[in-house]
Amino acid sequence: MEKFKKRWEITQDWQLLFPLIGIIALAYTSYKISNAVISKFGVIAKVLLAVALFFILLRFTLFLFKKLENKWILDQKWEMIRVFIVFAITGSSSMFVGRPVIKLLGITKENLNVFIYWILFIIIGLVFYQILLVFFGFLFGQFRFFWEFEKKMLKRFGLGKFVN
Known part of the structure; x- marks a missing residue:
């Protein structure tokens, strides 16, 4: 041990x-x-x-x-496990949150082209992913790491002007 x-x-x-x-x-x-x-x-x-x-x-x-x-700039190696856990929880949670939102908006495979449905599903999932990543990072004591990660990701999406 x-x-x-x-x-x-x-x-x-x-x-x-x-x-x-x-x-x-x-x-x-x-x-x-x-x-x-x-x-x-x-x-x-x-x-x-x-x-x-x-x-x-x-x-x-x-x-x-x-x-x-x-x-990754972390103080100790065990924190990498914490970061991986946050990524896992965030990925799953963004889909759990995205599904009801899609239904609430009336977007279904039956009333929309399947290709367009999945594009909208992924976009909505990505929006919630960004929000939940910082939220779960905060809950797991890694807010600073995930805030910096989020800023880099938004810059890559061409939305860097919205974060400072």
């Missing part, structure tokens, strides 16, 4: 919460993907595929951490 704490620069026990949440979320994601891919097979096949996916996704996530470690 001490080796793990040292590797991730964990100085207080409460900081272990974020690696634990990350591992649980990765396991859940692996199982959901496994269930979607082989839904007709038995539980044992789903669990075996989920375990294999878990290790593949874990390796990929650690690869991403290594690549972003020097690019």
